[in-house]
Amino acid sequence: MKHILSITDFSRDELLQIIEKARDIKSSPITYCDAARGSIIATLFFEPSTRTRLSFESAALRLGANVLGFADAKTTSTKKGETLEDTIKIVNGYADYIVMRHFETGAAARAAAVSHVPIVNAGDGSGEHPTQALLDIFTIAEKIPLNNLIIAFVGDLKYGRTAHSLSQGLAHFNPKFYFISPSSLRMPEEILTKLKNQGISCQELETWDEIARGVQVLYMTRVQEERFQDKAEYARLKNAYVLNKATAALFKDDCLFMHPLPRVGEINPEIDNDQRAIYFKQAHNGVWVRMALFLALDGERRGLI
The missing domain is CATH 3.40.50.1370 (Aspartate/ornithine carbamoyltransferase)
Incomplete structure (x- = not known):
């Protein structure tokens, strides 16, 4: 589960494991309040979002992780002509995970091709979510x-x-x-x-x-x-x-x-x-599911699973 680009990246068993973990988190969220402490999650949103961005950030914060990023690409160097690939390479040095939404179909795959940290596709144009x-x-x-x-x-x-x-x-x-x-x-x-x-x-x-x-x-x-x-x-x-x-x-x-x-x-x-x-x-369930997803990714990064 290096990157999460498509729902087809998950087997049936992996889907059920995420669901079971999300159910457990929802029943007792306080149990997980330090589960990802020390991790940094970057949220890069090149396209507008309310639920997806806020629930990802809420999920990270509820796990004790830190969040950085942007909600408006016009405030970044992409406005100056920086490529997506260069942006991803730069953010690789600042965060342990990158959650990205982009207006172009296939942008998440482009990001993953140059990223050493996991890319989570938060919507790529008319592609997938x-x-x-x-x-x-x-x-x-x-x-x-x-x-x-x-x-x-x-x-x-x-x-x-x-x-x-x-x-x-x-x-x-x-x-x-x-x-x-x-x-x-x-x-x-x-x-x-x-x-x-x-x-x-x-x-x-x-x-x-x-x-x-x-x-x-x-x-x-x-x-x-x-x-x-x-x-x-x-x-x-x-x-x-x-x-x-x-x-x-x-x-x-x-x-x-x-x-x-x-x-x-x-x-x-x-x-x-x-x-x-x-x-x-x-919409509210997005927090618990994304917490479960971060835990799976964080466990892999730390060699726990």
Whole structure:
């Protein structure tokens, strides 16, 4: 586990180990308050973030580690033309781990190629978001068994890196996937092919009406304005799917409503008090999962595991 670039870096057993450790941390966080003392974690965010950056930093601080980094690349030497590779080489001398978000797909792999310290991909363009997938899987596992899960991914599946990672992470558990999106925002063919080659049931749809009653998890995503060059196309698609009281009634009483957040209209705030809505709990679980991840990385660095 030198670097964490993709959810596919984890075996089934490794995923379950992270989930179990996160469960233990959540039940008794004070037990781990000095577990990473002396470590330094750099958070390099070339793209905006609220939940991911703050939960990584909270996770590090709760473990007794120190945090440095930036939330706005405009304040760094990249503004002067410094390359990503040079930035990573410099930060290698300042930190034991680098958590990085970048607007370019593949940037995390570029960083890892020149880094002597572990790179944790906190989102690379429309590529992947592996630690979001970990916390999503943890959140699901708190509520229902992971095996044979029936889940519908809804919205922007073309650019939605959270859906890319979660679908591949859940592939270890024999799921059934419904991919619901406008035709122009389909799940990338590369991911569909990979899933189907693993024997995963995948069905692409443009509406949830026919399958809603059979779904255990509804995973909503926002249409990502920042990925669109044609703003008129974005305006046409942004509210293609909206979860409100009327549409929520289509789903079972025990269905889980999830969203990686932020939302921009695809979930009406009137759903927030619905017992099925767990997206804020989902976000908060990021702290425990990222603590577990840091412990795994720190144990390797110190030769403890």
